[in-house]
Amino acid sequence: MSKGHDFLITVKAPGKLYIAGEYAVVETGYPAILVALNQFVTVTVEESNDYGTINSQQYKENSLYWKREGNNMVFDNRDNPFHYILSAVHLAESYAQSLNKTMKCYHLNIDSDLDSPDGKKYGLGSSAAVTVATVKALCRFYDLPITNDILFKLSAIAHLDIQGNGSLGDIAASVYGGWIAYRSFDREWLKKARNTFTLNKLISIEWPQLNIELLTPPENLELLIGWTGSPASTSHLVDAVGLEKAEKRSSYQEFLDLSKNCLFKMIDGFHNHSIEIIQKEIRINRELLQHLGKISNVEIETPLLQKLCETAENANGAAKTSGAGGGDCGIVVINKKYATSSLIKEWKKNGICPLNLHVHQIND
Structure with a gap:
């Protein structure tokens, strides 16, 4: 991988819609069906030598600037609309540090077509898609081992830390794509497990009740x-x-x-x-x-x-x-x-x- 400003990673994560099983799916083990859609959040990461930025096409006036103090990201401005992105960054960087990667500065750019050009929200799960795309982009940037299962678990933790409720089915749709049958994991178990296991261990073990199956629709x-x-x-x-x-x-x-x-x-x-x-x-x-x-x-x-x-x-x-x-x-x-x-x-x-x-x- 090349160093410096030509080191650019670009990833996309799709939006989603629920087909069936809403509300019940927030309870552990209850199924839903979702689809991933061809509207995306796109995240690019470009290595930087001195300071980092987080920019979004949707929040042009609110770019975040940050610098490194050791392994920590220190922000100049904490009054921001980037909660899901920052949570995703935190999880991806924790994973990188667990694998002894050297922390870097970088510019993170986010663009979304999940909402209409005039800002109307269609309900396609933009917070989930931006979480998945950010985690995926940084895993590639730091050259971390990543599977769909690991990507789901890291993104689910990051999303849950901000939203606090929900089934995380939208995260699954953004990770796996297509038509999926989804059953939510036991979130009470996850809360306890996070205090018991290292992050590396947590994303490698089975999560109770979690079930994700790719479906093929009739022609x-x-x-x-x-x-x-x-x-x-x-x-x-x-x-x-x-x-x-x-x-x-x-x-x-x-x-x-x-x-x-x-x-x-x-x-x-x-x-x-x-x-x-x-x-x-x-x-x-x-x-x-x-x-x-x-x-x-x-x-x-x-x-x-x-x-x-x-x-x-x-x-x-x-x-x-x-x-x-x-x-x-x-x-x-x-x-x-x-x-x-x-x-x-x-x-x-x-x-x-x-x-x-x-x-x-x-x-x-």
């Missing part, structure tokens, strides 16, 4: 994505449902059991290349989420998301909210034999923006 399956124009805060919605679930434990447990049953059947639909099974379970999952919204007093399916789903159902598609709901995106699974032009026209008429996105496979 006749088409995925449509509509955006309703109102971004939702996943953390706040998950917290709101969390407050209610404590009071309605039996109803919530029933939701979890039914969601797990639904998702296992949907995963079987992928194994059997059956779009009919997948569509049937998409509809069931929508009903379960609507019921969860009612018992939690949280508006998961907004009127516009309801419109998105109803118009899709009328056009032979199976539709539901994606992610935490409350706005953002809805997804439609439809057989390729059906024309979708009239559905798209109907969406636009109702103020729903069709997103021209495709599933992204990761081959490296």
Whole structure:
């Protein structure tokens, strides 16, 4: 590897969308299905001799400058929007130091096309993608041994340190790409394990309940994505449902059991290349989420998301909210034999923006 300013590393991490299993997936061992999408966060790392910077196209006025004091990064400005990036840097550098790598200065540049050019958030998991891309870029920069499993674990720890809740399914989608079935690890175990094991040991052992399986969709399956124009805060919605679930434990447990049953059947639909099974379970999952919204007093399916789903159902598609709901995106699974032009026209008429996105496979 060359030294100096021509030493440039560039990596990308894709955004994601949930297909099914939302809310239940935040509980240990409960499954969800996600896709990685062909919109990316791009991170470049360029070695520097004296001081380092962290720059983002999205936060042009807030570049961070830092220098080295031994192995520590010392920042000139701590009032910044870069929490996920800094957490990812910290984890990647801890990994590098555990392997006795010499710490360097560098310029870190971040660019994202996960949001619209005018800054609208589509709910594609930009915080997860930037975390994954930053960890991956620095692992390459320091020439560290990296597999998808290690990348997932480092990124999951970094993300959890900032967000505090969530399933980390979006991290998995950004790491592995394509269609995945995901089950969350035991986060209470991880908290304890971090005090017990070295980082090197922690990323090499199995994490209880964690399961990530790459899925192959039926050839006749088409995925449509509509955006309703109102971004939702996943953390706040998950917290709101969390407050209610404590009071309605039996109803919530029933939701979890039914969601797990639904998702296992949907995963079987992928194994059997059956779009009919997948569509049937998409509809069931929508009903379960609507019921969860009612018992939690949280508006998961907004009127516009309801419109998105109803118009899709009328056009032979199976539709539901994606992610935490409350706005953002809805997804439609439809057989390729059906024309979708009239559905798209109907969406636009109702103020729903069709997103021209495709599933992204990761081959490296």
